[in-house]
Amino acid sequence: FIFLDVKKLDKISFLTGFDPEYISSALDDSAHPVTYTLNIKGTSDLQTRVIKSKHASVEIPEFDIRILPGDNSEDIICDVFGLLCRIETAIQIGPSVEADKKTELLENINCLKEGRCLATLVLTDPSGLSVIMGEADKEVINT
DSSP states (O other), X not given: OXXXXXXXXGGHHHHHOOOHHHHHHHTTTTTXXXXXXXXXXXXXXXXXXXXXXXXXXEEEGGGTEEEOOOTTOOOEEEEHHHHXXXXXXXXXXXXXXXXXXXXXXXXXXXXXXXXXXXXXXEEEETXXXXXXXXXXXXXXXXX
């Protein structure tokens, strides 16, 4: 599972292997804040491509997981499984999560990675530079 830092969006088509026209149509509202919602119903959804800018927040409401952008945020391209692995690592090394809660969160992430439970992935980006490819619902946020 590969994570790539992305410094310029014009490299996305090269890095993802997607046609540049497909990428530009996916990001056609890039000047506006956007929210993508993906219902994770099985292991096939874990292969969905995610392009997350350093400005984006990630939520899994069913598990009370919310990751906000911060000073160390970075642009990444990965699939949903890879994003879950990053979340899992953050939970494991995060000092602010109590041990009992940490165990519960890790079990929930593992359940999702194995396709034994359902959840919703919400990606919100005020810069409009993030995208979830495939079956995700897209909402442009009017400001």
